Amino acid sequence: MLRAERIAAALSAAVTDPTLRDRPPLGAVDQYVHSVDVLTDAARVRRLAGSV
Numbered sequence: 001m002l003r004a005e006r007i008a009a010a011l012s013a014a015v016t017d018p019t020l021r022d023r024p025p026l027g028a029v030d031q032y033v034h035s036v037d038v039l040t041d042a043a044r045v046r047r048l049a050g051s052v
Helices: 004-014 042-051
Strands: none
Touching: none
16 A cells, blocks of 8 residues: 555544553564464464564
8 A cells, every 4th residue: 555654644543542542553463473373373363462
């Protein structure tokens, strides 16, 4: 998507929950984990995503 930063900024501005709003924008789990064993196990993905 061209100029995706506009979409990301609009979505970030719409977040009203302060806990979520104050978290850094990290992206999806598969952007920093390249393990099929992790990415195909929903429980592992949730644990990993919750740790960042």
